Amino acid sequence: MEREKIIEEMNEILTTYCEGCLVKSTLRKDYNKVHAHQFCIQTCTVGEKLKLVGKKLVANKK
Numbered sequence: 001m002e003r004e005k006i007i008e009e010m011n012e013i014l015t016t017y018c019e020g021c022l023v024k025s026t027l028r029k030d031y032n033k034v035h036a037h038q039f040c041i042q043t044c045t046v047g048e049k050l051k052l053v054g055k056k057l058v059a060n061k062k
């Protein structure tokens, strides 16, 4: 049950901020997919939040 809540939280973040993200699509176009992904996980505060939620998911695995 807790895992479902965490996954829901993650989906909400992705839907709210990441779907159609102009920053990511611009970085993909101007550089490449890897550069855009690195920006997401290293620089963006939304990516930081996703990492935290992902850690909660790992901590709650059965």
Ligand code: SF4
Residues within 6 Å of the ligand: 017, 018, 019, 021, 022, 023, 024, 039, 040, 041, 044, 045, 046, 047
């Ligand atoms: S993590 Fe940040 S930069 Fe990457 S897609 Fe989501 S909102 Fe956009």
